[in-house]
Amino acid sequence: MTQTADVSRQRAWLMAARPHTLPAAAAPVVVGTALAVHTGVLAVWPAVAALVGAALIQIATNFANDYYDAVRGADTEDREGFTRVTAGGLIRPARVKQAMYVTFAAAILDGVYLVFVGGVPILVIGLASVASGITYTGGPYPLGYHGLGDAFVFLFFGVIAVTGTYYVQAAAHLAGAFPVAIPPGTVPLAAVVASLPVAAISTNIIVVNNIRDKDEDETTGKRTLAVRFGYRFSRLEYAGLLVVAYAAPLWFYATGYGASVFLPLVTLPLAVSVTKTVFERTEGAALNPALSRTGQLLAAYSALFAVGVAV
Template sequence: MSTAAADVSKTKAWLMAARPQTLPAGSAPVIVGVGLAVHENVLAPLPALAAFVGALLIQIGTNFANDYFDAVKGTDTADREGFTRVTAGGLIPPRQVKAAMAGTYTLALLVGLYLVAIGGVPILVIGLSSIVAGLLYTGGPYPYGYYGLGDLFVFVYFGVIAVTGTYYVQAVATLDVGLFPTWLPGGTVPSAVVIASLAAAGLSTAILVVNNIRDIESDREAGKRTLAVLLGYRWSRLEYVALVALAYLVPVVLWQRADFGLFVLLPLVTIPLAISVTRTVLTEQSGEALNPALERTGQLMAAHGLLFTVGLALPTVI
């Protein structure tokens, strides 16, 4: 073990492995799903809490999986400028990270049993596919994160599915359809919920884009063809701008609908932060600059999601 590794406590190492700077990608969409449920008068606290815990467990499990598989495949090297990876950095033995990955996904499955009982086949498919997709992101014979498909995975699972799935389990819990429905009951995934999910999808993917822009050179050398590697700096930065812009377009679109009021525009308060971090992403490429930008994008997502949730819920609760 290196001297640097020896100076890091086990607790801090595990916290680094969980990557707390990325956790808004798992939590913010669920919170938005709760805000939508309040807006539509279908709030169900226990399913909402289970969805929140399950989403965080899947996010952390995926982080452990990426840390482990990137290390054993030799993708993480000493030239990488990102946050320290605990497996490649010798902070935690690979077998322990692998065990933590398996344990975290197992806990997610246990939480998911309750959600499956309520949501039925749709939640069973979502839950199992989320775990499989998290494992295959950097693991397996064809890790799709190495072939430009990571952005699509994050957009779908940590955006669209996270928001709509959270809303769905609450909506179906308020209906008299019994346990384990085998179909999507009518009205459990309204179009407004799908539209709202695009904001979280945009910002969660933007977190990944910052990460991948920072790692373009090291990923290219390691043979990891992320979308940023395939697109290059210019188009990856434009992707980031488009994803952030989408997050601010969504509240405006919902505001135009008769059933959403002015409060839904509350996320626009975070535009100055969005402009500030976007300026960094457009002009910098070093880890020294983009590591803070990644954290600030996570903070932007958390703030945007919280204000969006408040804006969605306020007309119902006041």
């Protein structure tokens, strides 16, 4: 076996894991932990476990999407997005499917500790996250094929991820081992509001993806919101979600947080630039960079927001 073959195979697995999507996993943990710092309930090990679990679920979901889109015929030769390893023949479908299950199993193993800390609520959230990661493109009713992908990302990679990160740290301070219900004070309104910018910008990654793939999705029967309601709807959705993201700091400032919560406004020029591309272009040559830049916007906004909330 040659070194070239080894590098080629390693590169293929990196393409399948899609490490450029990891900001979507890290952002909610960073924001939830920043709020925990502000309120004095920081717990390092639950935070680390939450980050590891989020990354594993993200990667496993990427494997699932790569595999199920290929076997369902949604990835065609006309695809304008990033190369998929299953449809491209770079890795055998059975191996990608196996990697999906192994990575989800690792996420569950990581979650055992979080369940010990957070109890039944985290058990429910963890199992729902794994199930949704598989059924996003798999199962008898794939969420992404019926226009539910946006809601899935908003909920699981935004609201639940941020509030869950805060919850496990607060529970470590305010509750005993394995609580059967949500202890008082472990999910404050601030955690929910803090989750909205992350949820909104994370969802916009899917919005750009769906605009780019609209024509292909129509021919393969993938009924995303872009397919159902058209370009105009998806573009307004993108802009509306950004309004939600940039309005959230106003709530924190109005409820007593310092002016540092406005740090994310530094990212507005990037947001405006990407929005202009989304409103004017449909081809992959323009929207693939816009997809990456939306991920960069999520990372930059979340980091600045976290600093602003923590201090």
